[in-house]
Amino acid sequence: MRAGxxxxxxxxxxxxxxxxxxxxxxGEVLEPPHETRFGSGAAAFVCTVRDPEGNLWTFGTYRGPSPE
Known part of the structure; x- marks a missing residue:
C-alpha cells in the first residue's frame, strides 16, 4: 500500500x-474528541488524527458489538 x-x-x-x-x-488533529454515533447507532467518544505519512487514525471508546 502507498503511504497515506x-x-x-x-x-x-x-x-x-x-x-x-x-x-x-x-501532530495533526482532524477531529478533536467528540461524541458520535456509528451506523449501528452505537455511541462512542472519538478523535481522528493524521500521521506524518498521511494515514488516518481514529481513537475511540466503541469496542464493537457485545457477544451474545
Whole structure:
C-alpha cells in the first residue's frame, strides 16, 4: 500500500489523553474528541488524527458489538 492510504480504528479508554499526546507532539488533529454515533447507532467518544505519512487514525471508546 502507498503511504497515506490507510485508516485505522483503535479502541481507547482515554481518548482525551491520546488527543493531548498528539497535540503535545504537534501532530495533526482532524477531529478533536467528540461524541458520535456509528451506523449501528452505537455511541462512542472519538478523535481522528493524521500521521506524518498521511494515514488516518481514529481513537475511540466503541469496542464493537457485545457477544451474545
Amino acid at each position: 492510504t490507510s485508516a485505522v480504528y483503535v479502541v481507547s479508554d482515554d481518548v482525551d489523553a491520546v488527543h493531548r499526546r498528539v497535540v503535545a507532539a504537534e
